[in-house]
Amino acid sequence: MPLKLYNSLTRQKEVFEPLNAPYVGMYVCGPTVSGESHLGHARPFITFDVLYRYLLHAGYKVRYVRNITDAGHFEEEGKAAEDKITSKAILEKLEPMELVQKYTHLYHWAMDQFNNLPPSIEPTATGHIIEQIEMIKKIIADGYAYEANGSVYFDVIKYNEVYAKKNQPYGILSGRNLEDQLDTTRELENQDEKKNKVDFALWKKAPVEHIMRWQSPWGEGFPGWHIECSAMATKYLGKKFDIHGGGMDLQFPHHECEIAQSTVCNHEMPARYWVHNNMITINGRKMGKSYNNVVKLSELFDGSHPILTQAYSPMTVRFFILQSQYRGTLDFSNEALQASEKALRRLMDAFEWLKAQSFVADTMAKDVQLDAQLKTWVDELPEFMEDDLNTAKVVANLFEMVPVINSLKDKHIAADAIAGSTWQWVQAQLIIYIEKVLGLRVESGANRQQLNGVIHLLVEIRKEAKAKKDFATSDKIRNQLMEMGIQIKDEKDGEVSFTFA
RNA sequence: GGUCGGGUGGCCGAGUGGCUAGGCAGAGCUCUGCAAAAGCUUCCACAGCGGUUCGAAUCCGCUCUCGACCUCCA
Known part of the structure; x- marks a missing residue:
């Protein structure tokens, strides 16, 4: 029986056939480490961990790439942006790497708690600035991007004109058509720099207050929001790979833009199977900062x-x-x-x-x-x-x-x-x-071995008390352990077992 | 406004045109010194209104209603 996956691109379940069996390349959009992960983030990472585990179980040799987005706007949660700009002392200033480190550690800790297997490669956006710049240069050279005032934008209209004829219009993944978007896209800052409002940034000129910045052919700046995934996926999985995963909210614009960028650079749709997990909701609403x-x-x-x-x-x-x-959505309560x-x-x-x-x-x-x-x-x-x-x-x-x-x-x-x-x-x-x-494991606290020994001792004492019909003592042991969340169970054969609540 | 996806028993959630998942909670029973655990049994359902069909929670239409995306977002 073959594995079938729902492919967002074709909107149907498809039999999974790797491009180069038994090898499978899978890219999953990782977290932005500017804050702590929340319950909503847990879903894709657990979902794709199970997919990864199942593929391994099925005998595939999987390269699982999951990035860490550590470039962009960085603000410590709860702190106002002005603080960072105005403070003079270096230790008071926001040091992006400090935040990146802190939240990356927290993220890894959480992944470990969930028993998620580590990905094969976990590349960072800041570690691949060069690759991203190279990719942007290529897109400009091919005529699908243009520079404006130190920033570079992807020319969505032109891309659509050319690739719609090749049955790959902009919007192919999310099922949107460009005309609708031209009517509905909201106004953003620096809109006038763009030829068209649907164009998206490949490279952004860094304003003075922007802390993370790199040299580029277009001046000091930082990469756009979508290019990192294209660059890293291409680098580690090739121009075309098997599975691209992520949350449903990334389908548009993030994955749509990835497709456009990668297609221009590599002349291929980057991934064959686009897999998206649904959201975790709380009281019927998506869990999210906003x-x-x-x-x-x-x-x-x-x-x-x-x-x-x-x-x-x-x-x-x-x-x-x-x-x-x-x-499906999953409702938290x-x-x-x-x-x-x-x-x-x-x-x-x-x-x-x-x-x-x-x-x-x-x-x-x-x-x-x-x-x-x-x-x-x-x-x-x-x-x-x-x-x-x-x-x-x-x-x-x-x-x-x-x-x-x-x-x-x-x-x-x-x-x-x-x-x-x-x-x-x-x-x-x-x-x-x-x-x-499924990756389920019995959870154990610290010093479990010692704790088990102590409990066994109490269980023995309780047995003796019971033998002497001293139920006051036996109940005291059982009830007080229960209060601590340790449940004693009298088995049919006279043996005693216990579980941790 | 545009595009899409939902509405399943007290709660969370599967699901196929007919054989009506599963978990938790509730009820009863068994076991047991008591209790818990465990086992057995059981109650409760497919948003509404039409239609197709021998038969629909499952297909079609309409209505109501919730949400997602269109902006960083898992």
């Missing part, structure tokens, strides 16, 4: 944002995102996150138990029907993934198996109800799908 409804990841993890009734762990958030298909938290715990408890079992292959199934059902649930996992990464269905099937696993554990079903070979298959596949593909 709506003032942003929950930063660090706030999410420690519960410090006023909208949050509690903290949510990174795996809870990851699982929350995986419970929906990436192309405390209720929804709490549901995910509980569900994930139930899933992982069952999974961890199953993982620790050893099954013998040579027993026959007494319950043939259940045996077959279990196999079906497992067999459907790849089918769901291949259907445009329907992780929601994958998760649903995992939950179908949870009661069966727990029934085996609690001896509600006999050990030989299901064939040993089936259990081995289920076990192996769940390890692949839960850990490798």
Whole structure:
């Protein structure tokens, strides 16, 4: 069964065929590190991490490039721009690299918390100024860009005239036509520099107060907002590569402009499959700075944002995102996150138990029907993934198996109800799908080993108390551990297990 | 205003023209010293109005309604 992905370019699900199998090139637009990442940012990075993981699982050799945008306007959050310009002392002045460093670290920390695999290459915009300038020079030389007062603009009208005839008009990705845009595009500053208001900047002349600036053939300035991705994608993935991903809000203008730039430079549509994840909403609205409804990841993890009734762990958030298909909006609420938290715990408890079992292959199934059902649930996992990464269905099937696993554990079903070979298959596949593909892991705090030892000791004391019918003591241990978020469970066979809330 | 996408049970979310995911919450039962956990059972649905069809939540039309993009944006 082949993998099918929804291609925004063609507006349909398409069978994924790499240009040079088994190699796959994938570019995903990374963060702008001028501020801290929020919940909304988590979605693309987790979505494309799962795609990356699935491609690896499918045997492809993937080069996954995810950039860091560290060039542009830089203002520390909450500080007014005037402060930076007026302050004289160097340490009081905004040092862009300091911010870049700070937020890059925070971003990497968050990615790690989410158990996102690091990309193969993580290029920075500031590290590729030369490539960007070269690209701009090429576009000018080909006649699709012009200089105006120290800035360089892309000539969208001309591009459209030429490439519309080649069935690649400007607007091909976002489904817009240029005439509409000419009517609706808002007025921006320095509009008069442009030949036309739909033109976009490749290079901007730096005003005096602009801190980040580089020398260029057009004077001191900084790159436009779209050229970095074109330059870095071309450099590391070639003129044409397989997958270009990002959030839906980047489709226009960002990706549209990338297509135009890259096509002029490389004479090819840069990517074959354009994959866009939908937004995370909060009370039905997209989470974004302009709506003032942003929950930063660090706030999410420690519960410090006023909208949050509690903290949510990174795996809870990851699982929350995986419970929906990436192309739909996903609505955030405390209720929804709490549901995910509980569900994930139930899933992982069952999974961890199953993982620790050893099954013998040579027993026959007494319950043939259940045996077959279990196999079906497992067999459907790849089918769901291949259907445009329907992780929601994958998760649903995992939950179908949870009661069966727990029934085996609690001896509600006999050990030989299901064939040993089936259990081995289920076990192996769940390890692949839960850990490798979905990237879920059991979260552990610091000093977990010591903590476990302490709990085991308390569990022993409680056992002894119970044996002596000293329920006051046994309940005290259980209840106080519960208050600390550690749950004691008396198993059927007299053993005791515990989980961390 | 232009372009596009939605409206599914208390909440979050899959979904196919007929067999009505899954999670959380609720109810009942089993197990249990009690509790929790676990298992079993169960309630609650497809925005509205028409139409196509033997049959539609799923196709078509209209209405209402929400949102996204058009500006940096995941």
